[in-house]
Amino acid sequence: MGEHQEPLEQWADRRDRRRESDRQITGRRRAEPLDPAARGRAAHLTPDAPRVLLELDVESGEWVLVGVADNAVEAALFLTG
Secondary structure (H helix, E strand, C coil), rough: CCCCCCCCCHHHHHHHHHHHHHHCCCCCCCCCCCCHHHCCCCCCHCCCCCCCEECCCCCCCCEEEEEEECHHHHHHHHHCC
């Protein structure tokens, strides 16, 4: 292994910590595609797909359905609003 390379296990641990911190930053609102096949994909791949709008209930720690957006633009407005 070269002097500038890290072991794969260390890299994976670092990546997982970064992903977890990114999730913490996203806040209390989420928009998930209604189409199960589109879940986990980037919004620009299905811009016209409707999305479920969710907000985090601070007391229970659960995501609560608050509405449906017709497309990615409306979902983005919800997320930033």
